[in-house]
Amino acid sequence: MKLSENEKYYRDLAEKYENLSRILEKQLQEEIIKNKEKDQILIQHSRLAAMGEMVANISHQWRQPLNNLTLLLQDVREALEFGEIDDHYIDQFTREGMVIIKNMSQTINDFRRFYKPNKEKSAFSVGDSIVEALSIFSISLKKHGIQVEFKFGGQQIAYGYPNEYGLVVLNILSNARDAFVANTINNRKLIIKLSESEKFVSAEFIDNAGGIEPSLLQKIFDPYFTTKPQGTGFGLYMTKMIVENMSGMVSVENTSNGAKFSLSVPKAATLIEKEFTATLANK
Structure with missing residues (x-):
């Protein structure tokens, strides 16, 4: 059956429309992928910046415990000079040192948990x-x-x-x-x-x-x-x-x-x- 001029025109137009739709759909999907990749890059950059902030905050949190550890270690030399080191001293020294280290370790755990997505x-x-x-x-x-x-x-x-x-x-x-x-x-x-x-x-x-x-x-x-x-x-x-x-x-x-x-x-x-x-x- 021979198509009329109008039917042929509308069929060609429909084919062009479908082709254009496929092209636009493909371009849209490509742009979506590009945007997702861009967002992932931005997320990574943001996490790096956040990690820098985290390191800075940990250093602030650790300053006082590190100072306490320094004083604790300096006291060992003085205790040795005055003959004060005995079992009781060692037990107290170990106990205080472990408390400080445990608190410092807990600080890291808190920050890690906080920044874990x-x-x-x-x-x-x-x-x-x-x-x-x-x-x-x-x-x-x-x-x-x-x-x-x-x-x-x-x-x-x-x-x-x-x-x-x-x-x-x-x-x-x-x-x-x-x-x-x-x-x-x-x-x-x-x-x-x-x-x-x-x-x-x-x-x-x-x-x-x-x-x-x-x-x-x-x-x-x-x-x-x-x-x-x-x-x-x-x-x-x-x-x-x-x-x-x-x-x-x-x-x-x-x-x-x-x-x-x-x-x-x-x-x-x-x-x-x-x-x-x-x-x-x-x-």
């Missing part, structure tokens, strides 16, 4: 994750005279990756510290508030470090964007990626005398029920 989502306490991040970063905050006000009651339980959430908090704390130092602010204060709605647990980090240039607010979470001379531009970008990967949201705005970062992650009951429903629907 979670492979599966789980329910976790947002307040506990923030407390853990604060304990790790406390030396740096105290060194720069930053007073932290954080009180929370109850257990605001979220669902996601607890260690990654802790890393997000660490990024926010590091950003606030750098803002205080850069702007030479006196009476430095960081207030952390928790709240929850029907679906989300939210944490607000409010500082009095002078705020962010309004024209930069829309760029603050972009990759490679930084206002710091030695900055990498990965920290806040990774913050956004991690929170969104937990189906959450992150935002920043200026207050009267500083900046306010807000992190919202799904409540455990809400997201577990949603994922369970989706699993049943796919079966």
Whole structure:
């Protein structure tokens, strides 16, 4: 059966459309792969930067125990000179030395656990994750005279990756510290508030470090964007990626005398029920 001119025209047009669709689909898949590879590179860079921060914090945490070990070892020479070394002295020396070494070892374990990525989502306490991040970063905050006000009651339980959430908090704390130092602010204060709605647990980090240039607010979470001379531009970008990967949201705005970062992650009951429903629907 011979096709009419119109039928032939529309058939050719359909073939061209299908070919174009296949080409566009292939290009789309290639771009998706490229973006995933780029994100992996950025994640790796961010983890390297975080490891540098971790090493710096460990060195701060170890300074006092190392000093105590030095004093303990110096005392051995004096005890030998005065004839004080006996079984009791050796037992006490060993006991005190082991306590110091155990505490130093525990510091490493705490940091390793904190920076180890979670492979599966789980329910976790947002307040506990923030407390853990604060304990790790406390030396740096105290060194720069930053007073932290954080009180929370109850257990605001979220669902996601607890260690990654802790890393997000660490990024926010590091950003606030750098803002205080850069702007030479006196009476430095960081207030952390928790709240929850029907679906989300939210944490607000409010500082009095002078705020962010309004024209930069829309760029603050972009990759490679930084206002710091030695900055990498990965920290806040990774913050956004991690929170969104937990189906959450992150935002920043200026207050009267500083900046306010807000992190919202799904409540455990809400997201577990949603994922369970989706699993049943796919079966």
